[in-house]
Amino acid sequence: MTGAPAAAAPSALRRLGLVLATGFGLGLAPVASGTFGTLPGVLLVALLWPRLAVPAQALLAAALALAAVPLCGAAERHYGRKDDGRIVADEYLAFPLAAIGLPLADLHPAWLLVPFLAFRFFDIVKPPPARGLQRLRGGTGVVIDDVIAALYALAASHAFFLALAAVRARG
Numbered sequence: 458m459t460g461a462p463a464a465a466a467p468s469a470l471r472r473l474g475l476v477l478a479t480g481f482g483l484g485l486a487p488v489a490s491g492t493f494g495t496l497p498g499v500l501l502v503a504l505l506w507p508r509l510a511v512p513a514q515a516l517l518a519a520a521l522a523l524a525a526v527p528l529c530g531a532a533e534r535h536y537g538r539k540d541d542g543r544i545v546a547d548e549y550l551a552f553p554l555a556a557i558g559l560p561l562a563d564l565h566p567a568w569l570l571v572p573f574l575a576f577r578f579f580d581i582v583k584p585p586p587a588r589g590l591q592r593l594r595g596g597t598g599v600v601i602d603d604v605i606a607a608l609y610a611l612a613a614s615h616a617f618f619l620a621l622a623a624v625r626a627r628g
Contacts, residue, residue: 471535477546478532484545492577494545498552499573506553507562518553522604525550530596540591540599547603552576554607559614571617575610584609 479485480494501521506514525546532544540547555572583591583602591602 471531474528474531475535478528478535478544480545480549484543490542490545491548491580495548495552495573495577498549499569501549502553502556502561502572503566503569506556506559511558514553514557518557521550521553522600522607525600525603526596528596529599533596533599544599547600548580551600551603551607554604555610555614557611560618572610572614575613575617576607579606579609579613 476482480497483493483496484490486493505517509517528546528550529544532546533539533541536543552573555576556569559568559572561568579587580603583606587602587605590605591598593601
């Protein structure tokens, strides 16, 4: 009788891991699974970033990206394929990096489109060194290109908002 819950626990834990790895099922979308899979990250940023100081944003974003590594590694082993398209935890857990320090509290939530579109662009294009590093094994290889895409998106988003502030100041 005590053996039954222990036997069921790994299966339930594995199922929970797959639910998280597939972005609560968004990664099962027949097209643009990475784009749909980024949406939980956008929601997370929309809800938390306006309430957090920049250092807290950076710490939380780094922790989420690190948490994606074992989650994506386990899902990759489950699906038996390198960076399977159904795995989107790398997208939604790396996306918050793309929004660190943006003036989102001062703007309409629609401005989240800026880091979202930049992140999706850089995740698809995979500028150096993202494409090469995604060849790393396991969860690290699944997540690293998204982390790099998020950092490129962070720089592009900050540049956009600085330019926007300059235009507003002029006029």
